[in-house]
Amino acid sequence: MRRDNCQLAEYEAWFEGECNKLTLDPGLIIVGPFIDALGDPDSSPWDSDLAIIYLDGMYIRVGEYYRQLPKHDGGGGCLKYFKYHYGPCTDHRDCDGFPLFSEKYELRIDIDRRYGRHIHYMNQDHISEARLLGLDFDSIDPFEFIRAVEKHRKSSIPLHEILGFKVVPAK
Amino acid sequence: MIITRRRVVSVEDATTKLNALARRCGITNPHYEESEADSMSEFDALKWISLCSQRIALQEREYENSSRDFPAIIRSLYGHKPGAASMKLENTEEDHLSLAA
Secondary structure, three states: OOOOOEOHHHHHHHHHHHHHHOOOOOOOEEEEEEEEEOOOOOOOOEEEEEEEEOOOOEEEEEEEEEEEOOHHHOOOEEEEEEEEEEEEOOOOEOOOOOEOOOOOOOEEEEEEOOOEEEEEEOOEEEEEHHHEEOOOOOOOOHHHHHHHHHHHHHHOOOHHHHHOOEEOOOO | OOOEEEEOOOHHHHHHHHHHHHHHOOOOOOOOOHHHHHHOOHHHHHHHHHHHHHHHHHHHHHHHHHHHHOOHHHHHHHOOOOOOOOOOOOOOHHHHHHHHO
């Protein structure tokens, strides 16, 4: 379960603990994890970024942005936007080593400014939360996503079955 | 995995990173607003929003620091915001007329 309304140090400890619980095959390329303090050194807002590049040309990238809550609401960081992406990797890298983004995906779960809560799955873009049964945007975290992809890669069970959601056809 | 915690320490640093991102995304004359992320690809947009918020936070901190540096006597006379009490002086049509009279 991800951390909300927490301080940066708590988030960092949680993130590190979850990273260390992952059992990844040797030989993968890990980019990050980076946590960028965006305001004061130990408080919100902040962002985090991590990529796992597989040898077969696929990769995971998970990025989160935590906004600052008002002081009367605790003043901690609160998850505002995230992107959990799994898809084919491009050959080019940015200055941090992350693969340059391409629109190709197997699954991407997003909360963003423009479309709110949605996913990209099975060649359908911007499937809104209203068409998703069983996917809880309030509780999913980067590590649940990574573990689901790992399981999918090892078992070929579809990602929606592992993550327990169904896409309702558009009306 | 070892987490790397990074910090951008100045408005200039944040602006440089924003400019580089804007260049890569084909945005000329960026206004450093969240809405500019709408035309960017997924992770660039996320980074843009982070950096915009960082830039604002750093600007506020620099502003607070500069305000704190103002001597107490000046603050008591002119308020906490440096320069806030001084108005831009401009000649108006009315002023010219009254002077002429």
